[in-house]
Amino acid sequence: MKNFIKIFLVFIILISGHFVSFSQELNCSVSINASAITSVDQSVFDNLQNSIYEFMNDRKWTNYNFEPQERIECSIIITISSYDNVNMYTGTFQVQLRRPVYNTSYHSTLLNFQDKDIQFQYTQGTSLDYIENTFVGNLESLLSYYAFLFIGLDFDSFQELGGTPFYEKAWAVVNSVPANATQYKGWRSYENQRNRYWILENLTNKNYENYRKGFYLYHRQGLDIMTNDIIKGRANITQAMKLIQQTYKEKPGLFIINLFMTAKSDELVNIFKPAPAIEKTEIVNILKSIDPINASKYNEMLVSQ
Numbered sequence: 001m002k003n004f005i006k007i008f009l010v011f012i013i014l015i016s017g018h019f020v021s022f023s024q025e026l027n028c029s030v031s032i033n034a035s036a037i038t039s040v041d042q043s044v045f046d047n048l049q050n051s052i053y054e055f056m057n058d059r060k061w062t063n064y065n066f067e068p069q070e071r072i073e074c075s076i077i078i079t080i081s082s083y084d085n086v087n088m089y090t091g092t093f094q095v096q097l098r099r100p101v102y103n104t105s106y107h108s109t110l111l112n113f114q115d116k117d118i119q120f121q122y123t124q125g126t127s128l129d130y131i132e133n134t135f136v137g138n139l140e141s142l143l144s145y146y147a148f149l150f151i152g153l154d155f156d157s158f159q160e161l162g163g164t165p166f167y168e169k170a171w172a173v174v175n176s177v178p179a180n181a182t183q184y185k186g187w188r189s190y191e192n193q194r195n196r197y198w199i200l201e202n203l204t205n206k207n208y209e210n211y212r213k214g215f216y217l218y219h220r221q222g223l224d225i226m227t228n229d230i231i232k233g234r235a236n237i238t239q240a241m242k243l244i245q246q247t248y249k250e251k252p253g254l255f256i257i258n259l260f261m262t263a264k265s266d267e268l269v270n271i272f273k274p275a276p277a278i279e280k281t282e283i284v285n286i287l288k289s290i291d292p293i294n295a296s297k298y299n300e301m302l303v304s305q
Helices: 002-021 043-057 138-158 164-176 196-204 206-220 230-250 255-272 277-290 292-303
Strands: 026-033 072-083 088-100 107-121
Touching: 026 043, 026 138, 043 072, 043 138, 072 138, 088 138, 107 138, 107 196, 107 255, 138 164, 138 196, 138 206, 164 196, 196 206, 196 255, 206 230, 206 255, 230 255, 230 277, 255 277, 255 292, 277 292
Parallel strands: 026 072
Antiparallel strands: 072 088, 088 107
């Protein structure tokens, strides 16, 4: 009996270690706003929300081992604008990705994007599935795409060009959407230049590699060292913004830079407000050149104490 107990305890320890070693990558909060749909029992949307949560958080997306505290912080807010009372949903995704900054409690936003081209089918009570290089359904494709995008951006922020394998996985999702499934928007280059296709194109286009190098420098050599050396951290962020500015000069209006500035404009203001005047002048000129719509916000930095 004692031997049996010992064997059982060893088995439990091994199983526990297995789960720790292979912890999932994402810690993704999911919420659904269906307030516009008043004729349907809200449990329908609760069921959908639970299925999406499980799909994002209970699945292993990579071969890397993540400790629970290392899981990538992200969120998906789905606003449902119409529902056909059977299985067709229309609405928007608001996706956000955050990254912890070393030695602080602060989380820096890496992505904040509203995806308006959303339509998908979901049958109550069914589980969602991901099969590589296979189109299972538009909901599965949307969620898989964002899972790989989240992971890719997170890796890019910790290692120069580190997200490439995950962008390739996201491309496989894009390419698996059937060409004749034209009711599903956001997957094709010709629809518009500010959709899922172009986010990925911008991130993987060799001509825009300085953007990704700047993205890494901004986070790993900038934000992450500021608690130990704020002057060097700010200087590296300035250098990062110069790399991003170079990319902007090659392709003004590049979508990925627009997304970056949406996520970072307020953060940059807060970082450089206390900087010396000469430093502020340099960064303001860079920021106004790549984000002219917020020029007045950046000019205010020059008069702040």
